[in-house]
Amino acid sequence: MKIIACYSNKGGVGKTATSVNLAYLYANAGFTVLLCDLDPQGASGFYLRVKPSKKLTDARFFEDVERFTKSIRASDFEGLDVLPANMTFRDFDVFLSRMRNRRSRLKKALVAAGSDYDVIILDCPPNFSTLSENIFKAADQIVVPVIPTTLSERTFDQLVSFFDAKKLPKKKLKAFFSMVQRRKTLHQDTMDVMKKLYRKRFLNSSIPFTADIERMGQNRAPVSVYAPRSAASSAYQDLYDEIESGVVSNT
Amino acid sequence: MAGDSSFFVIPGALDEARFSKSLRGLVAKLDDAKPAQSFELLDCHDQSLRASGKVLIETGGSLHLLKDGQTTSQRCKGKGKFVQNLPAGPVRDALADFPELRALMSVGAGRIVNRAFAILDDLQKTQVRGTVMTLSSDRGQVSLVAVQPLRGYDRAFNTACEYLKTTAPGATGVEPLFKGLFPDLTVYKAKPEIRIGTQEPSIEVATDIVRTYISVARQNEAGVIADIDTEFLHDYRVSLRRVRSVISLFKGVFSPEQTADLKREFSDLMAPTGRVRDLDVYLLEKDDYFRLIPPQLHDGARAMFKQFEKERSQALGRLSRRFRSQAYDQQMTRLAEVFADPANLQPGPNADRTAYEYACALIWKRYRKTCKLARSITPDTPDEDVHELRIDCKKLRYLMEFFAPLFDAKAFKTIIKPLKKLQDNLGLFNDFSVQQEALLGFVQQHSNTQGRADAQLALSVGGLIAVLDQRQNAERDRVIANFQLFDSPDIRHLFRSLFHHKGD
Numbered sequence: 128m129k130i131i132a133c134y135s136n137k138g139g140v141g142k143t144a145t146s147v148n149l150a151y152l153y154a155n156a157g158f159t160v161l162l163c164d165l166d167p168q169g170a171s172g173f174y175l176r177v178k179p180s181k182k183l184t185d186a187r188f189f190e191d192v193e194r195f196t197k198s199i200r201a202s203d204f205e206g207l208d209v210l211p212a213n214m215t216f217r218d219f220d221v222f223l224s225r226m227r228n229r230r231s232r233l234k235k236a237l238v239a240a241g242s243d244y245d246v247i248i249l250d251c252p253p254n255f256s257t258l259s260e261n262i263f264k265a266a267d268q269i270v271v272p273v274i275p276t277t278l279s280e281r282t283f284d285q286l287v288s289f290f291d292a293k294k295l296p297k298k299k300l301k302a303f304f305s306m307v308q309r310r311k312t313l314h315q316d317t318m319d320v321m322k323k324l325y326r327k328r329f330l331n332s333s334i335p336f337t338a339d340i341e342r343m344g345q346n347r348a349p350v351s352v353y354a355p356r357s358a359a360s361s362a363y364q365d366l367y368d369e370i371e372s373g374v375v376s377n378t
Numbered sequence: 379m380a381g382d383s384s385f386f387v388i389p390g391a392l393d394e395a396r397f398s399k400s401l402r403g404l405v406a407k408l409d410d411a412k413p414a415q416s417f418e419l420l421d422c423h424d425q426s427l428r429a430s431g432k433v434l435i436e437t438g439g440s441l442h443l444l445k446d447g448q449t450t451s452q453r454c455k456g457k458g459k460f461v462q463n464l465p466a467g468p469v470r471d472a473l474a475d476f477p478e479l480r481a482l483m484s485v486g487a488g489r490i491v492n493r494a495f496a497i498l499d500d501l502q503k504t505q506v507r508g509t510v511m512t513l514s515s516d517r518g519q520v521s522l523v524a525v526q527p528l529r530g531y532d533r534a535f536n537t538a539c540e541y542l543k544t545t546a547p548g549a550t551g552v553e554p555l556f557k558g559l560f561p562d563l564t565v566y567k568a569k570p571e572i573r574i575g576t577q578e579p580s581i582e583v584a585t586d587i588v589r590t591y592i593s594v595a596r597q598n599e600a601g602v603i604a605d606i607d608t609e610f611l612h613d614y615r616v617s618l619r620r621v622r623s624v625i626s627l628f629k630g631v632f633s634p635e636q637t638a639d640l641k642r643e644f645s646d647l648m649a650p651t652g653r654v655r656d657l658d659v660y661l662l663e664k665d666d667y668f669r670l671i672p673p674q675l676h677d678g679a680r681a682m683f684k685q686f687e688k689e690r691s692q693a694l695g696r697l698s699r700r701f702r703s704q705a706y707d708q709q710m711t712r713l714a715e716v717f718a719d720p721a722n723l724q725p726g727p728n729a730d731r732t733a734y735e736y737a738c739a740l741i742w743k744r745y746r747k748t749c750k751l752a753r754s755i756t757p758d759t760p761d762e763d764v765h766e767l768r769i770d771c772k773k774l775r776y777l778m779e780f781f782a783p784l785f786d787a788k789a790f791k792t793i794i795k796p797l798k799k800l801q802d803n804l805g806l807f808n809d810f811s812v813q814q815e816a817l818l819g820f821v822q823q824h825s826n827t828q829g830r831a832d833a834q835l836a837l838s839v840g841g842l843i844a845v846l847d848q849r850q851n852a853e854r855d856r857v858i859a860n861f862q863l864f865d866s867p868d869i870r871h872l873f874r875s876l877f878h879h880k881g882d
Binding site for chain 2: 175176177178197198199200201203208241347
């Protein structure tokens, strides 16, 4: 089982769109995927038309496998399930690591309940908190969308500093440029600077700023579903390929 | 990761509007219907698929097998084929226990329309998925609705199932499908249940059995003519053999003249079927024959089987013409009419003996006769006596089967088990002997006036006869031991207590 966290300490960077599209592409590739909506705004569930479930905030929730598995909803797409929870939970990392451990009771209970997923994608809340720190520890990869602007540059610096301060493995960080407008010199310049500064942290793929992605809110579906031949759709596909198999697209 | 789907057979088409209305705030949305395709419902003559709760539909060059609400599909045609000859695939695997000698045939046809549906909430989120397969025939329409739950949406799934349950009240399994589409389709039974009362006059029992088996025989004629599989002719012959054994074993039930007339008439009906059946048996055992002899001798055997195939098609042609003839149809209709009422028959001295008492007397007598002959058999007894024993056992078995409803089923089962073993043994002994004669006859038939035959052919046949003779001897050696199993003190006691009442 693989845990991928979609995280940004700044809001409005396309984090939820990334979570939903990546989750869809993993499921489309034949993996069984659970998308966990940890963002209090509950937007990834919204994009998949899954209504938020009630009262999933208390800590006992994760000790109660039955309540956990009962809260999972199937999306409209084969292999992709959603946990529409708005939760803050101290020992979430313990939960995640138990989920991964073949011999743990939790894992066995999840397998029995049909909740043994190949990939878990976490749509994380945009802040530094105990929960996000726990997630950084438990996740295999932390996918970080960065808009190539001065402000985003600052927040990414903060994230890396946070990793340094907490002695977290920076290798997990997979940043990519999001909402890129290539015509803007500021975007180009910022990308050049940041790629030089964080050579190992940035993926090659980037997601453009397009109306197709903005329309996700209206269509309430992954981009590849309603605009399969769009630039946005192929950008997400490239991002998926690079995250999953390290394949770097030439475009 | 969804739970088990549910499956409903509902009469008529699925009413989209009423379905939606029942869903409490949710909406059922059916995909546009694709153009109707023709379908054929496949099964074998005795509808063994139907009996095991399965439905096999052939449409658009694919087979779809429905069982327990699950559909398995395979791209291939099945009509007229044997299951073991289908290309490998999931449908063939699921039909593994289908009778090997039975071909798939069309038992009904019509038009089919497939549609998928989704049950959506106010956000257009799919909460339940499903498919509707609507089948129509000249006689009616049924829809097969499969509903698939989606994780976390149990309530919508249960609501949908509730509605569908009310549209298909009380009906379960595949029977509503057969009843809705093909209400006139009767289930063929090679051995129908015949009720007998203990005090029923024996002539009534005899006419009931004969009438039943004339009807069973007639139900096989079309299948013989269409040459669907070899079981049709086999069942036809078994039915007539049962008729003949009633006439000859129920001694004194009909007048001596009528008994003689009927014996002759049914014997004449059987005669034209014998050659086709013999050839069927040879051809069914073709692979076994080839295994009996070394590959060097296969050329001659191949030539022989080619000849058999040719002869079979000629013999079957003659038999089919006979079955289609008016004279034959009139004869069978007349016989059926005669046996419709015991009053049409001339009673013999035993006609009014009550069934139970008569059955005991017949079975006890036959049992004693069989045992007497069996006990006299030693390794030196001539083959003719062993053949005689086979026939006696057969008669005993037939009598017991005819009268079985009058006796304790458990006791009968105990007796029949070792009797069947002995009969199988004697049957093989007989088959090996008959086959040797037939092979010799075949070579003689294909010899010139000087008695010279084709060397390849003669070699193969010689090889076969040698093996068959060894097998026949081996079977013969087993007869004494198998009889001793049947002749155990327990079985003897059972026979006595069931059929021999002191003071009778």
